[in-house]
Amino acid sequence: MKIFSAHQIYQADKSTIQKEQIKSEELMERAAAQLFEWLHSRLRGTQVNIQLFCGIGNNGGDGMALARMLHEHGYSIKVYVVNYSDKRSEDFLLNLERLKDLKVWPDFINEESDLPELSPNDIVVDAIFGIGLNRAPDDWVGKLIGHINDSRAFALSVDVPSGLPVDKAPWNASYVIQASYVLSFQLPKLIFFLPETGVYVNQWEVLDIGLNPEFIANTEADFELIGRPEVLPMYRPRLKFSHKGTYGHSVIVGGSYGKIGAVQLASNSCLSVGSGLVTAFVPKCGYDPLQTAVPEVMVLTGSRDKNISRIEIPFEPTVVGIGVGIGQDDDTVDAFSSFLRNIKSPMVIDADGLNILSKNPELLKDVPQLSVLTPHPKELERLIGHWESDFEKLEKTKSFAKQHNFVVVIKGAHTITIYNDKGYVNTTGNPGMATAGSGDVLTGMITGLMAQGYPSVEAAIFGVYLHGLAGDLGASTKGYEALKASILVDNIGNAYADLLRQPEMEQKENSN
Numbered sequence: 001m002k003i004f005s006a007h008q009i010y011q012a013d014k015s016t017i018q019k020e021q022i023k024s025e026e027l028m029e030r031a032a033a034q035l036f037e038w039l040h041s042r043l044r045g046t047q048v049n050i051q052l053f054c055g056i057g058n059n060g061g062d063g064m065a066l067a068r069m070l071h072e073h074g075y076s077i078k079v080y081v082v083n084y085s086d087k088r089s090e091d092f093l094l095n096l097e098r099l100k101d102l103k104v105w106p107d108f109i110n111e112e113s114d115l116p117e118l119s120p121n122d123i124v125v126d127a128i129f130g131i132g133l134n135r136a137p138d139d140w141v142g143k144l145i146g147h148i149n150d151s152r153a154f155a156l157s158v159d160v161p162s163g164l165p166v167d168k169a170p171w172n173a174s175y176v177i178q179a180s181y182v183l184s185f186q187l188p189k190l191i192f193f194l195p196e197t198g199v200y201v202n203q204w205e206v207l208d209i210g211l212n213p214e215f216i217a218n219t220e221a222d223f224e225l226i227g228r229p230e231v232l233p234m235y236r237p238r239l240k241f242s243h244k245g246t247y248g249h250s251v252i253v254g255g256s257y258g259k260i261g262a263v264q265l266a267s268n269s270c271l272s273v274g275s276g277l278v279t280a281f282v283p284k285c286g287y288d289p290l291q292t293a294v295p296e297v298m299v300l301t302g303s304r305d306k307n308i309s310r311i312e313i314p315f316e317p318t319v320v321g322i323g324v325g326i327g328q329d330d331d332t333v334d335a336f337s338s339f340l341r342n343i344k345s346p347m348v349i350d351a352d353g354l355n356i357l358s359k360n361p362e363l364l365k366d367v368p369q370l371s372v373l374t375p376h377p378k379e380l381e382r383l384i385g386h387w388e389s390d391f392e393k394l395e396k397t398k399s400f401a402k403q404h405n406f407v408v409v410i411k412g413a414h415t416i417t418i419y420n421d422k423g424y425v426n427t428t429g430n431p432g433m434a435t436a437g438s439g440d441v442l443t444g445m446i447t448g449l450m451a452q453g454y455p456s457v458e459a460a461i462f463g464v465y466l467h468g469l470a471g472d473l474g475a476s477t478k479g480y481e482a483l484k485a486s487i488l489v490d491n492i493g494n495a496y497a498d499l500l501r502q503p504e505m506e507q508k509e510n511s512n
Helices: 006-020 024-043 058-072 090-100 140-153 215-220 229-232 260-273 284-293 328-344 352-358 361-366 375-382 390-404 440-451 456-478 485-491 492-500 502-509
Strands: 050-054 079-083 106-111 122-127 155-159 181-187 205-206 223-226 247-251 275-280 300-301 320-321 347-349 409-410 416-419 421-424
Touching: 006 024, 006 284, 024 058, 024 090, 024 181, 024 205, 024 352, 024 492, 050 058, 058 079, 058 090, 058 122, 090 502, 122 140, 155 247, 223 229, 229 456, 229 492, 247 440, 260 275, 260 440, 260 492, 284 300, 300 456, 320 440, 328 352, 328 361, 328 492, 352 361, 352 375, 375 390, 375 409, 375 421, 390 409, 390 416, 409 440, 409 456, 416 456, 440 456, 440 485, 456 485, 456 492, 456 502, 485 492
Parallel strands: 050 079, 050 122, 079 106, 122 155, 155 181, 181 205, 223 421, 247 275, 247 320, 275 300, 320 347
Antiparallel strands: 409 416, 416 421
C-alpha cells in the first residue's frame, strides 16, 4: 500500500473530482459517510455523548458533515467550532449551514472561551486540523488540545491527529491530540510509523473514500507500507528437482568469547529461512558450542581462541552475513578490513560490523555494492551522523544508501528498508522483539534469503516481514515479556506457513 505525501493526497482529490465530474463538497460527503459508517457500526445507536471539535478548514468540514449524519440518526452530539482564523473553506461553510438547517447550533470557541466540560465516557471527534497544517497551533488551541488529552475521553481523529504535521516533527509535543484511533482517508500517513510521531496514534485504519484508483496506481510514492499482499508476490516456490546447492551457501562470520550465541542464532535462522548450506566462521572457542547446538551448520575457525584475527573462507560463498558478536578488537578490525578488500560476494552487515565501518569510514568503499546494512538507531547515527527529526533521519539514510549503493534496514517498531529514494515500512512485529539476539536472527534470515537468489532489496523487505511475523506468532503463545530470540527462530517455519495459507482455509477458521 502506498504512502502519499500531503501534496500527492491533494492531487488525488483533484484528480478524482475532475475524473468523476463531481464537486469537492460531494467528495467531502463521501468521506463523512465513511466516518459515520465506521462509528455507527460500532455504536449501533448506543447512548453516548459525542463531542465534535471542528476547525474551519476542510477537516472541520468533514467533522460538520459527520455531525449532521450523527444527529439524523439520533445520536447525542455537541459541536464546537475551533475558531482559530478568519479564513474559512467553502466546504466548511456549506456544511456549517447544513447543520444549522437541522437546528443544530455549534458553539464557537475562541481565545476568550472557557474550556468545555469533557468526561472520560465521552467520544471526542477531533476534526480541528488536517494534513494542511503548516504552523504550530496557537497557544489557546494548544491548551484546548491538552484539555482534550487530559479528559481521557476516547479521541477519534479525522485523517490525522490535530497538531501533528505530516511532513515534520510536531512543533510542540503537548499541542498534539493523543488519538485513541485515527481514521485515515484512502491511504495511511508516514507519521503513523515514525517513533517521534507514531506515539500520537494508538490505532489507525484506512477508510476508502473512492479516490481515483488510476491516479493512485500511476503515482510513484516515496514510501510503501509492506503487508502480506506486498510480500506474497516476492515468495519464490521451491522446485521439485532442486537440491541444497540450488539454494546457496551462506557464511556467517562473527562471534567472540562470550558471544558465540549470536552466531548460533544467525546461523540457525539462516538455515530455517531456507539457505541450502550454512557455514559459520568463528574463533576457536565457538567450535564445540556451534557443532553441538546447530549440527546442520558447518564450522570454520580462525587461529585465535577468543576473537577473530583473520578470516579465511576456502570457497566462494553465495552471501556473507558478518558482524554478529564479532567485537572490535584491533586484530578483528584488521581481519574485517582485509576481508572486505578481497570478498566479492554480497554481504549482510550487522552489529560490530557496522560499528567498525562507522569508526573506519574509508572501508565503506570496499563493501560490495547492494550489500544490506541492518543498524539499530544508535548504529545508524554512528554511520550517517546526528539527525534533528525522524524525517531528517530518513533523508540522510537515503543519501547514504544512494552514495554507496547499499540497502539499509532501519530497525525499530516499524522497521523501514531504504534503497535509493524509496522506503518500505514494515507492518509486522511487536514490543516483545526488543530482546537480545533478535537482530542476530534478522541478519541470518536476510542472509539466507539472499543465498536463495532473492535480490538484496527483496531479501531485506521479505526478511523483515517474516522476522516480524515470526515474532507475532511467538508472542501469541508466549506473550511479549517471554519472547526470546530463539523463539523467533522456532517460528520462522510457522511464518512461512501463515504467509502461504490459502484464503479458503482462513475463511473456514474464521467461521469456526
